[in-house]
Each structure stands twice: as C-alpha cells, then as structure tokens.
Amino acid sequence: MDSKSVEDMIEGSSGFHFSGFHMDGSKLNNIEKPTTTLAIENVHKQPFIIGVAGGAASGKTTVCDMIIQQLHDQRVVLVNQDSFYHKLTEEELATVHEYNFDHPDSFDTEKLLDSMENLRHGQAVDIPNYDFKSYKNSVFPARRVNPSDVIILEGILIFHDPRVRELMNMKIFVDTDADVRLARRIRRDTVEKGRDIGVVLDQYSKFVKSAFDDFILPTKKYADIIIPRGGDNHVAIDLIVQHIRTKLGQHDLCKIYPNLYVIQSTFQIRGMHTLIRDSQTTKHDFVFYADRLIRLVVEHGLGHLPFTEKQGLYILVWISVRGYAVYQLLEVVRVWRMLCEHVAKGSRLARFLFIGKVRTTVSSLFMKNYHKTSQKGNTAVKAISLLIRKGVPESNIIFLNLISAPQGVHVVCKSFPRVKIVTSEIDIGLNEEFRVIPGMGEFGDRYFGTDDDDLQVVPPSQ
Numbered sequence: 001m002d003s004k005s006v007e008d009m010i011e012g013s014s015g016f017h018f019s020g021f022h023m024d025g026s027k028l029n030n031i032e033k034p035t036t037t038l039a040i041e042n043v044h045k046q047p048f049i050i051g052v053a054g055g056a057a058s059g060k061t062t063v064c065d066m067i068i069q070q071l072h073d074q075r076v077v078l079v080n081q082d083s084f085y086h087k088l089t090e091e092e093l094a095t096v097h098e099y100n101f102d103h104p105d106s107f108d109t110e111k112l113l114d115s116m117e118n119l120r121h122g123q124a125v126d127i128p129n130y131d132f133k134s135y136k137n138s139v140f141p142a143r144r145v146n147p148s149d150v151i152i153l154e155g156i157l158i159f160h161d162p163r164v165r166e167l168m169n170m171k172i173f174v175d176t177d178a179d180v181r182l183a184r185r186i187r188r189d190t191v192e193k194g195r196d197i198g199v200v201l202d203q204y205s206k207f208v209k210s211a212f213d214d215f216i217l218p219t220k221k222y223a224d225i226i227i228p229r230g231g232d233n234h235v236a237i238d239l240i241v242q243h244i245r246t247k248l249g250q251h252d253l254c255k256i257y258p259n260l261y262v263i264q265s266t267f268q269i270r271g272m273h274t275l276i277r278d279s280q281t282t283k284h285d286f287v288f289y290a291d292r293l294i295r296l297v298v299e300h301g302l303g304h305l306p307f308t309e310k311q312g313l314y315i316l317v318w319i320s321v322r323g324y325a326v327y328q329l330l331e332v333v334r335v336w337r338m339l340c341e342h343v344a345k346g347s348r349l350a351r352f353l354f355i356g357k358v359r360t361t362v363s364s365l366f367m368k369n370y371h372k373t374s375q376k377g378n379t380a381v382k383a384i385s386l387l388i389r390k391g392v393p394e395s396n397i398i399f400l401n402l403i404s405a406p407q408g409v410h411v412v413c414k415s416f417p418r419v420k421i422v423t424s425e426i427d428i429g430l431n432e433e434f435r436v437i438p439g440m441g442e443f444g445d446r447y448f449g450t451d452d453d454d455l456q457v458v459p460p461s462q
C-alpha cells in the first residue's frame with residue numbers, strides 16, 4: 001500500500017468518501033448519468049483491512065472486540081478465519097480427533113480471498129457460521145457481511161498466505177505465553193465446547209503445540225504491531241485505535257497535499273451529508289444540517305489560525321454556484337454572506353474581502369465556458385490570486401469548502417501549495433457538465449428556497 005506511486009494515489013484519490021445518498025430530484029446534479037470525467041463504476045472506497053493473528057486462545061477475538069468497541073463511530077466488520085474451515089468428509093468426521101485443525105491446509109483460503117475481493121469491490125458477502133461442536137460450516141443461515149470502512153480479519157494462520165497478507169493495511173500479532181494459552185484453551189474447550197479434558201490435552205500435544213511452532217510463530221515477523229498480554233494491554237489497543245482513526249480520516253489526496261484537510265468522518269457527519277444530498281430533504285432540514293456542517297468546517301478552519309499573531313488573516317469562503325453572470329453575482333453574495341456569518345461567529349480575527357466582485361470579473365473572463373472553468377477550481381484560483389495580489393501572504397489563506405471535487409482540489413493545491421484547504425468531503429468527481437457528483441444540487445437554491453423562476457435580480461449591496 002505504501003509503495004503506491006503518486007499517480008496511483010491521484011487516480012485512487014477520487015474514490016467515494018461518503019456514506020450514501022438518495023436522490024431523484026431533477027434539480028440535483030446529474031447523478032443518474034453514469035458518464036463522468038472519471039470511471040465512476042470502478043471507483044469505490046477501499047476498506048482499511050486489519051489482520052489479527054496469534055496462537056489459539058491468545059486473546060485475538062478479545063482484542064478485536066475491544067478495537068470494534070472503541071471504533072464505535074465507524075463501520076467495522078469482523079471476519080474470522082474459522083468460517084473458512086474446509087468441510088470435513090464423512091470419513092474425516094468419523095475420526096475427527098485425528099484431524100489437524102491447526103494446519104494451513106485445513107482452511108479454504110481461496111474462498112476467503114474471494115469473499116475479501118467482493119468486499120473490497122463494495123459487494124456484500126455471505127460468510128458461513130462455523131460450529132465448533134458439529135465441526136460444520138453452516139451456510140443457512142450464513143452471516144451477511146456488508147462492505148465497511150474497516151474489515152478485521154482474525155485467525156491463527158491469517159498471516160500464512162502471502163496473498164491474504166497483501167490485502168492488509170495493518171497486521172497485529174497477539175503474543176501470549178504458551179501456558180496462559182493452554183490454560184484458557186482448556187477452560188474454553190471444556191466449558192464452552194463441552195469437550196473432554198483428555199481430548200483437549202491430546203489435541204494440544206498432537207497438533208496445536210507443533211502447529212504454533214511450525215506455522216503460527218513464524219508469521220509473527222510479518223506483524224506491524226505485536227501486542228503482549230492481548231486484551232490486558234490497553235495502551236497498545238488505544239494506540240491502534242488512534243492510528244486507525246487517523247488513517248480513516250485521511251483521504252488519499254491528503255497524502256499528496258499536506259495542506260488539504262478533510263474533517264474526520266463520523267456517523268454524525270455522514271448522516272448530515274446524506275441528508276443534504278437528499279432531494280427529499282425539506283428546506284428547513286437542509287438549512288439546519290448545512291449550517292451544522294458549515295460550522296464544523298469553519299471551526300476546523302479556525303483551528304488553523306495562529307493564536308500568537310494579531311495581524312489579519314483572510315478567510316476565503318467559496319462555494320460553487322450556477323453559471324449565469326447576473327444570477328451568479330446574486331448567488332455569490334447571498335451564499336458568501338451566509339458563510340461569512342458563520343466565520344464571523346467563530347472568530348473576531350477574520351477579515352473579509354468581497355469576492356463577489358472576483359466572481360463577476362472571472363465570469364466575464366470565462367463567460368463562454370463558465371462551468372468548465374469554475375467547477376475545475378479555476379475561479380477559486382483567480383480569487384486566491386486576487387487576495388495574494390492584495391498583499392495577503394499565501395500561507396495566511398484558508399480556503400473553506402463544504403464539499404469539494406478532486407479536480408478542484410488538484411488545481412488549487414498545485415497552484416497554491418501554501419494555502420490550506422479545509423473541506424468536509426471530497427466527492428467522487430465531476431460529470432460531463434462539470435458538476436460535482438454526487439454533490440448536493442444547487443446549494444443556494446436549496447438553502448434559500450429559490451429556483452430560477454423565483455429569482456429577482458437586485459444589485460447586491462456591499
């Protein structure tokens with residue numbers, strides 16, 4: 001993963017970074033049309049895959065449960081290697097105590113790889129439930145696993161096959177002393193699985209101990225993190241959760257542009273994105289949730305203000321608008337004012353420059369091809385250029401953007417590497433009309449409850 005080229009990252013950076021949406025309104029962006037400037041069908045958000053290996057009864061499941069609990073604001077699924085035990089033949093079942101459940105060949109790794117491939121491509125999979133008592137994998141009912149932000153793959157030999165290892169973004173080995181593992185195994189197998197202690201000890205000396213030495217322990221070297229004492233090691237688990245959170249909040253574009261900040265996605269934020277993208281959302285709710293999101297973006301942006309300096313810092317508030325010159329001016333003014341109010345509520349340091357004028361100038365320069373130029377971020381570039389011409393140091397500019405398109409981010413970041421961009425989401429891309437998809441429709445119209453027919457063209461007061 002880390003060996004990805006910049007080109008790969010740019011290519012992959014346009015992937016989904018939102019939870020879901022529901023739109024059917026004619027006024028919203030052209031989501032129904034699959035024709036985009038990117039290959040939309042092939043673009044989907046890649047899950048963060050964590051592998052957890054370690055000896056039997058070392059505490060793998062306990063560690064996974066703790067990670068899942070702490071990542072409560074992310075969608076996490078656990079896939080156990082146990083679910084991929086081969087089905088036993090009648091003969092093997094008859095002499096089950098002779099069967100080695102700790103050998104790599106006892107797992108159907110091809111099936112596991114198939115399931116992972118589907119999940120990585122955004123498709124739900126049915127994973128069998130393994131029953132330790134009957135030694136059977138029951139497909140009825142299987143467990144439906146949906147594509148998620150985080151997939152945890154857990155099992156004694158989950159690091160054994162290099163193809164499975166290759167899928168993982170993080171590898172954890174739970175390291176627990178052999179005597180502790182044996183004591184826990186005896187308790188678990190006798191109490192939970194109702195096995196005879198003699199059978200448990202027999203299996204341990206015949207298969208479990210040697211498989212640990214021959215197959216499991218040698219995979220420890222692949223681990224990025226080794227957790228001694230398993231679930232008792234709260235410090236290690238906290239650090240792991242923190243790392244996962246950081247990685248999840250990081251859009252691929254952030255790896256290319258260090259001055260790009262995408263606010264960390266939580267269920268709350270996803271919910272708000274879903275609501276403002278939904279054409280059925282009432283104006284009242286749209287305003288409410290848009291305001292909440294804007295406040296979050298503004299607050300994040302204000303977090304970048306230096307607190308020792310007192311000189312002015314310009315905050316450029318920008319939002320994509322419809323491409324007709326007269327309308328545009330009106331639109332920019334009302335949206336701009338609304339956003340500035342949010343900024344002003346949060347900071348007394350901010351000074352504002354009326355960028356409505358810039359947009360007019362820009363639109364007259366680019367009248368013919370307004371959408372093409374504006375939606376690619378070029379008007380933002382013009383506006384930032386104007387601030388710089390007015391003497392504002394590039395590094396003092398924070399560009400707040402509710403929802404961005406990757407193309408716009410590339411243009412602005414490349415042109416002004418010292419300008420900070422703060423956004424709540426980077427959408428998938430632009431459609432053939434250069435509108436952000438999925439986008440959220442005409443923000444101004446939805447926020448102010450207007451459309452083309454309602455508009456009265458009045459000169460904006462400055």
Ligand SMILES: Nc1ncnc2c1ncn2[C@@H]1O[C@H](COP(=O)(O)OP(=O)(O)O)[C@@H](O)[C@H]1O
Nearest residue numbers: 055056057058059060061062184188230231232
């Ligand atoms: N830190 C711990 N202290 C005490 N018991 C534990 C601890 N971690 C796990 N166990 C118990 O040991 C057994 C095996 O733990 P589990 O997490 O299922 O291990 P694994 O998934 O590696 O087989 C379970 O019965 C569990 O309740």
Ligand SMILES: Nc1ccn([C@@H]2O[C@H](COP(=O)(O)O)[C@@H](O)[C@H]2O)c(=O)n1
Nearest residue numbers: 055056057060101102132135155156208
């Ligand atoms: N029918 C089975 C299948 C597996 N085992 C043992 O389970 C261990 C792996 O599960 P963990 O939760 O401990 O990772 C492994 O050591 C197998 O021997 C079994 O006893 N019966």
Ligand SMILES: [Mg+2]
Nearest residue numbers: 057060061062
């Ligand atoms: Mg387990």
